[in-house]
Amino acid sequence: MDAKVPNARYSIDDRIGVLEELLNERYSARAFLPREVDRATIEHVLTIAQRTASWCNSQPWQVIIASGEAKERFRKEIYAEASNGLGDDYDFTPPREYVGVYLDRRRESGFQLYNTLGIARGDKAAYAKQALENYNFFGAPHVAIIHTNEPLGIYGAIDCGAYVSNFMLAAQALGLGTIPQAALARHSGLIRRHFNLPDDRRVVCGISFGYADNAHKVNSYRTSRASVAETVTFVDV
Numbered sequence: 658m659d660a661k662v663p664n665a666r667y668s669i670d671d672r673i674g675v676l677e678e679l680l681n682e683r684y685s686a687r688a689f690l691p692r693e694v695d696r697a698t699i700e701h702v703l704t705i706a707q708r709t710a711s712w713c714n715s716q717p718w719q720v721i722i723a724s725g726e727a728k729e730r731f732r733k734e735i736y737a738e739a740s741n742g743l744g745d746d747y748d749f750t751p752p753r754e755y756v757g758v759y760l761d762r763r764r765e766s767g768f769q770l771y772n773t774l775g776i777a778r779g780d781k782a783a784y785a786k787q788a789l790e791n792y793n794f795f796g797a798p799h800v801a802i803i804h805t806n807e808p809l810g811i812y813g814a815i816d817c818g819a820y821v822s823n824f825m826l827a828a829q830a831l832g833l834g835t836i837p838q839a840a841l842a843r844h845s846g847l848i849r850r851h852f853n854l855p856d857d858r859r860v861v862c863g864i865s866f867g868y869a870d871n872a873h874k875v876n877s878y879r880t881s882r883a884s885v886a887e888t889v890t891f892v893d894v
């Protein structure tokens with residue numbers, strides 16, 4: 658029989674196997690079916706994500722989930738602002754520059770996306786058109802906005818990042834597709850006004866979600882990861 662962790666329902670092999678499968682399977686979906694996710698399934702995802710760890714257990718994440726007409730009103734407003742070239746209204750400073758290996762990885766994932774869509778290298782107009790799809794939520798029927806409490810600063814945002822990961826994994830386990838979107842945070846002021854957020858809330862990112870359109874080519878590629886050897890330094894003596 659497989660080894661068990663005390664009081665655990667599943668064997669160690671099952672536990673790590675499922676976690677690994679979910680992490681390996683998950684990818685950022687950029688095309689969705691119009692089918693809505695029922696409220697019980699969404700609440701299941703949210704209940705699991707609530708277990709996220711946070712500094713001092715402050716649990717700074719607050720989440721708006723827009724669906725149906727409300728999602729459509731929000732989509733029209735943010736799409737209009739983005740397509741008019743407005744934005745750069747982040748609550749948190751975005752990356753200043755991608756250099757070295759970070760630039761390499763950014764390029765690799767960008768070219769994977771563009772190659773899959775048949776967009777030629779350097780076709781800036783096509784890049785911009787694809788980027789605008791962020792503001793259609795890639796056709797997802799639901800969009801979540803994750804926001805934190807301003808006095809908690811960057812660590813509040815880190816806690817929200819952990820929440821986003823757990824949300825995505827729980828959604829994956831329930832057969833849903835997700836995409837985290839910092840592109841939405843580029844319009845933090847609009848989001849605060851649109852959803853009447855108090856002044857002390859700061860937008861971290863969005864997550865568009867629903868059932869991924871597995872037949873769409875944009876969902877057909879998978880990004881790479883650096884090895885543990887490239888990432889971790891063991892210090893023993």
Ligand SMILES: Cc1cc2nc3c(=O)[nH]c(=O)nc-3n(C[C@H](O)[C@H](O)[C@H](O)COP(=O)(O)O)c2cc1C
Binds near residue numbers: 684685840841879
């Ligand atoms: C915090 C965060 C913000 C992101 N913002 C966007 C975004 O605005 N638009 C987008 O298309 N992808 C966005 N992504 C998705 C990343 O590009 C993606 O996670 C990365 O390329 C790895 O690919 P994978 O998620 O398919 O494994 C974001 C991911 C994270 C974690």
